[in-house]
Amino acid sequence: MADLSSFPITKTWPAANPEVIQLYSFPTPNGVKVSIMLEETGLAYEPHAVNIMKNETWDAPFLSLNPNGKIPAIIDPNGPGGKPLALFESGAILIYLAEKTGQFISADPAKRYETISWVMFQMAAVGPMFGQLGFFHKFAGKDFEDKRPRDRFVAESKRLLGVLETRLSGRDYIMDDYSIADIALIGWVRALTVFYGAEEILDYGSLSNVPAWLERCVARPAVQRGLDIPARG
Structure with a gap:
């Protein structure tokens, strides 16, 4: 043991x-x-x-x-x-x-590194920016009189959603197949609507590829299970 x-x-x-x-x-x-x-x-x-x-x-x-x-x-x-x-x-x-x-990662070296690039995109950009948007839109930051910080993160989050919208044009997933690039992004994109309530401020309804991608991902049984693990208690 x-x-x-x-x-x-x-x-x-x-x-x-x-x-x-x-x-x-x-x-x-x-x-x-x-x-x-x-x-x-x-x-x-x-x-x-x-x-x-x-x-x-x-x-x-x-x-x-x-x-x-x-x-x-x-x-x-x-x-x-x-x-x-x-x-x-x-x-x-x-x-x-x-x-x-x-x-969930290609054996082809070029595709492998491209997949890792999209994971790093989530780590370096999507996570920090969406997280700050959540703070200034939903949590304590929403009460700040100065709305410039909120507006900065709204604008950057919109831009990042635009990057994803373009990437997902004509494809079902970030790479050719479902991969760790998708797994890295699912929770953060989902949080914009189900947790932060930021659909309107981000004009999320104007997007087509990102919502369709998210729906495909969340429909996977393993994703549905993983979203609730560990249980909050």
Whole structure:
């Protein structure tokens, strides 16, 4: 049996089955990337809810796994060379799981790197910009008298949706086939409507390719399951 006792996080979130991947996450746009990927690949895993509403990511046990204090993170007891591997940053985890399973990333080197480029597009642009839009449109930022910060993130989010709208013209998915590029983006694009309520301010209804793509993705059974893992409790 795998021994994960060297990872302090397992003291707070014990592994019922240390032989499988341990997922430490919460059902946010970032968190569901990894749960969706795990559901899609069929890899055995054990989810642990790290409640960001209670600031559990800033406690020492979680920081021992991710010094940046953000979900998601994983421990794979069967990492490279058969040794346990701890990973944080959702984009890195997606790439790792894709390469581990040979799924949702092309074996062709050029297409592989193009797929990674779109994952990085989500990590570097979509996630930060949509997240700030959510803060200034729905949460505490909405009460700021100065609307220039909100308007800045609205404009940039519209631009990024335009990039996706163009990319999805004449194609069903970001790449030729469903891939980690799509998995990286699903939660964030979905959040604009189901969580942030930003359809009107973003003129989301004027888009055609992005909503159709999102509907295709969310119709996948693994995506439907992954969107609710870990359970909020």
